[in-house]
Amino acid sequence: MAKAPGSIRDSICGYLQLIGGEASLNEISRAVRARMGATSPSSVRSYLNINVGKTFERTSRGRYKLKTNSNDFGDANGHKLNLDPVATIGKAKLYHSDCFEWLAAEPASSIHACVTDPPYGLVEYSETEQQKLRTGKGGVWRIPPSFDGHQRAPLPRFTVLDDEDRIQLYAFFKRLGMLLNRVLVPGGNVVVASNPLLAHIVGSAMTEGGLELRGGIIRLVMTMRGGDRPKNAHKEFHDVSVMPRSMFEPWVILRRPVEGRVQDNLRRHKTGGFRRLSAERPFGDVIRSRPTPKLEREIAAHPSLKPQAFLRQIVRAALPLGEGTILDPFAGSGSTLAAANSIGYASVGIESDPKYIKVATKAIAKLSALREVDPV
Ligand SMILES: C[S@@+](CC[C@H](N)C(=O)[O-])C[C@H]1O[C@@H](n2cnc3c(N)ncnc32)[C@H](O)[C@@H]1O
Incomplete structure (x- = not known):
């Protein structure tokens, strides 16, 4: 045609x-x-x-x-670039901005590690979908089935992504990879929350953006994905699950390539490895976890809130010498920044939604003050 x-x-x-x-x-x-x-x-x-x-x-x-504007990471979403933090809480600085714009304006080689949980449906954090989530009507968010009589938080439906969405997702992560590659110091780690259906796109797109794929972390947690019988044919196919019941969340690990030998990079940039748990125990890539506890959800009302018990482990490990600044470009309710504060690391968070900026401004100090974070 x-x-x-x-x-x-x-x-x-x-x-x-x-x-x-x-x-x-x-x-x-x-x-x-x-x-x-x-x-x-x-x-x-x-x-x-x-x-x-x-x-x-x-x-x-x-x-x-x-030819023109190819490096102009201008604001595609109409957000205003705000280069002053809206809040400083302990050693955490929170910015209300579009992170792509913010990253493009940030000096090169100024960040030491990135730990983040990005939006995946791309549309699920748009104003329209957030409005639908807040009113509980339609949209890409669904309430997962209750397995044990407990009320579940809504989840975005990644199954609604079509080919065009996947291409957009690839472009989104490639661009993120390019921008992170510029603001990170050589050897800076990037640890990105993902899910089993999309982790391959994150890994290949961010690699295409210049970062180096370094494996992944398995967060062992019972998620609400998979395990259900064929839609509208539950009785007929009683013994069938369409997908395995998901029991882990993959976090993709990448880094800006090191300069020379790891030891040189460590001396020069304080990066190029992971902080050990102790002299005997290296940081491992399987971490037992649990869904975010109620207490934390009451402090920080965000549909994708990650638990402190898990975040503190990866944030701590992301700076091999315990020195430098952690970045979360999709800060949400500030849980990564809270984890950094609790360890004593400096951190920077960017969030584009004013409602979550308000949530984060209040939640960071309370989350970081929690002593009992329910380690498994
Ligand atoms: C998956 S959530 C992160 C939630 C976080 N893990 C927590 O525990 O609160 C992703 C966040 O990124 C924000 N976001 C989406 N696009 C953004 C952008 N371009 N710049 C900055 N923030 C963005 C969304 O508003 C949302 O709060």
Whole structure:
């Protein structure tokens, strides 16, 4: 079918703008296909090649970026860039901003580690979906079934992601990877909360953004995903679960590549490894955990609140010498910052939703003051 004039150009430019940097012909063709249906890679390639010098730059063989504004990580969401913290709580600084913009404005090599729990449905933290969550009506949030009579918190439905959403997700994490790679010092760790359906996208997109994949952490926790029988055929297929009942949450580990040997990097930048639990015990990549306790949920009303018992372990380990600054670009209710405060680390958090900024401003001190954090 003939494409509308200019539609290939709009698709390519839209995708490259979203990425905020360069992409391969394959990636660009995939994005155009997801937006416009079947489109031959050769028409994408010829469009790119005809317009090299005018609209695009060829950065190396088969890789392109927008000629102008390609490094302009401008604010796609209409958020205002706010470079002054809205609150300083202990050693934590909280900024109300879009994190992509904030990261683009932050000096290079100024952060030592990033521990974060990003939005995955991309739409689930949009104003419309947050309104639906708050009124309990429709949208991508669902109340998971009750297995034991206890009321559950709503979860976003990652199953609603289609091809275009996955491409957007890839672009989102690639751009995040590129920006983190610039603000981190060499050897700086990045630990990102994920889920079994999307961890591969996070790992490959952030690697494409320049970071180095270093494995993962398994948070052993009973989640509400999977384990249910086929929809509307429960009785007929009584002995079948569509997906395994998920009992872990994967956290992807990446880092900015080290400069020279690890020992040199440690001396120079204080990064390039993980802090041991003790002289005998290295930090391990399987951590027993539990759903966030009620006490913490009462302090910090956020639908994706992570527990202090778990966060304190990964935040502590993320700075190998216990020195430097931890960043959480999707701070939510400030749980990562609270964990950093409780350990005595400096931290910086960015959050775009004013309602969660209010929650975080109050919650950080209370969460970090908790002594009993229910370790397993
Ligand atoms: C999964 S939640 C993190 C919750 C956090 N783990 C906690 O324990 O409170 C992701 C957060 O990122 C925020 N967010 C989404 N897009 C953002 C952006 N571009 N810049 C900054 N924050 C953003 C959302 O409002 C949401 O609060």
